Amino acid sequence: MGDAGLSPRQLAHRVGVSTKQVERWVGDADLTPHARNRADACRALGVDEEMLWPKAVQERVKTGGDREIVQSYPYRSACPSTVWAELVASARTDIFLAGYTGYFLWTQVPHFAETVRRKAESGCRVRFLVGDPDGTVTRQREEIEDVALTVSARIRTTLEQLTRLGPVAGVEARMSSPRDATSHVGLSVFRFDGEALVTPHLARLVGHDSPLLHLRRHGASGMFDRFAEHAEELWGRAEPWSPTAGD
Structure with a gap:
């Protein structure tokens, strides 16, 4: 306020609040004004919001259970198997496993086959979207990865x-x-109702060496929805497969 040549009363007039309210902002570092008041105050003072209320800025972008990014892992293999098991177990309406191979689920999640059967019998929709083992992209990816499996x-x-x-x-x-x-081969999306585990596949790395994001839906058109819509679009154009159809 000193740099801008404004008194508490003058700033209050610019923002549309009481002088006492501005004095509370100054006196209480833990007090965070309403977003509109923060924006108006910053315009009046000619500074960025993070200079006056860094906590508010951090809360907008921080990760945690109350935001869409619950956790991030530098490697998919670093995500505990308990996370996978808990997400599968807690899903009630929709499990969508859109990994290009998905083979690790049977070893990552204890009693996975039995759990899938039980979930389906209880009314949960369970979907698997995989790549074509004989497809051109599959062969190209094999050359890139150059691994035994x-x-x-x-x-x-x-x-x-x-x-x-x-x-x-x-x-x-x-x-x-x-x-x-x-x-599909470049991005795996595993969705469990309102939570998802997403893996973007990097360069020559196999899935377990690529990073993973644990997302929880926090609102419309957020990260969760964008990844979910990507997977749904692939599903909508995919070819049905059944055990009787062979591979």
Whole structure:
């Protein structure tokens, strides 16, 4: 206020609040004004909001249970298996597993097949979206990764597990279409009602070496919704697969 040549009374007049309210802002560092008042005060003083109320700025972008980014991991393998198990167990209406291979779920989540069956029987929709093990993008990705456990082998492992599970009402599986394979192989989205685990696949790295974000839906058109919409778009153009159709 001194730099701007404004007294508490003058700033209060500019912002549209009482002089006493401005004095409370000055005297109480933990007091955060309403967003509109913060914006008006910053315009009047010619400073950025983070200079006056850094806590408010940090809360807008911080991660945590009350924001869309619950946790981030530098590697998918760093995400505890208990997180996967808890998300699967807590889902009530929709489990959408849109990883290009998805094979690790049977080893990452204890009793995964039994849990999937139980969830479907209780009315939860369970979907698997995988890549085509014989597709061009799959072969290209195998050359890029150059690992013993190939992409096609990992996909076939998932298909074998789904075959063992057998036809279960409420469990669906599809293969991404050739036009979407590149988009699918580069981004895995695993959704459990209003939470999701998302992995962008980096360069030559296999899935467990790529980073992972744990998201929780916090509002419309946020990060959760954008990733969910991406997966739904791939699903809408994917080819149905069933154990009787083979792989």
